[in-house]
Amino acid sequence: MANKKLTLALFSGSVDKLTAAGVILGGAAAEDMDVEIFVLLQAAFAFKKENALTNNRVAEITDKQDEFLASLKRLNAPHWTEAFRNAKEMTNVKIHICGFAGKVWNGEKLDDFIDLADDICGIGEYMTSAEQADINLFI
Amino acid sequence: MTQEELLTLKADKTVDARGTSCPGPLLAAKKAIGEIEKGQILEVLSADEGTRRDIPKWCNKKGFEYLGTLEESGYYRIFLKK
Numbered sequence: 001m002a003n004k005k006l007t008l009a010l011f012s013g014s015v016d017k018l019t020a021a022g023v024i025l026g027g028a029a030a031e032d033m034d035v036e037i038f039v040l041l042q043a044a045f046a047f048k049k050e051n052a053l054t055n056n057r058v059a060e061i062t063d064k065q066d067e068f069l070a071s072l073k074r075l076n077a078p079h080w081t082e083a084f085r086n087a088k089e090m091t092n093v094k095i096h097i098c099g100f101a102g103k104v105w106n107g108e109k110l111d112d113f114i115d116l117a118d119d120i121c122g123i124g125e126y127m128t129s130a131e132q133a134d135i136n137l138f139i
Numbered sequence: 140m141t142q143e144e145l146l147t148l149k150a151d152k153t154v155d156a157r158g159t160s161c162p163g164p165l166l167a168a169k170k171a172i173g174e175i176e177k178g179q180i181l182e183v184l185s186a187d188e189g190t191r192r193d194i195p196k197w198c199n200k201k202g203f204e205y206l207g208t209l210e211e212s213g214y215y216r217i218f219l220k221k
Contacts, residue, residue: 026162030169030197075160090169 013042014059022083029090044101150182
């Protein structure tokens, strides 16, 4: 039986939402789902090499940012990049950087992004992939 | 299995995932299940409340047999058969 497929339109560049995405990816990896992630606009900022580990922005409950980040450490939660990497090691995960999003953040080449990224693509790729997905998420 | 039967059960492999939060224990179970043979028993130690519900569902989807859970002080011992 073919693996089920998850597509994720990842718009957010905030660690709270990226961490949530990492948790969902873990669930998908446990179930051997095929996953395709399309890194859009603000998420492309987070995927830039110089930002991935230093970006601590949160999108929600921003007045509790310090408490949130401290809780992640206390709970031994992996950084989102590590959660994504774990999922890539356990199941078939492809990460596509939206070409437009890359340009917004001065990322023209794949090498401008962390090595989790597999390629730079256009939105048509996402539409085709999402049409075939069992689960499609926007974060 | 009954709680008494679980107490005497000898696992072929035990994975301690008490230091991780969801989905850590589930991912630890997935890794460990690849390291045992069909018919062998895996024990997962987890302090994560969600895991005790996740693993039975995961077993059902993946074709493994969920044997049961023992509640210890501050953690769970979850048993499944590959």
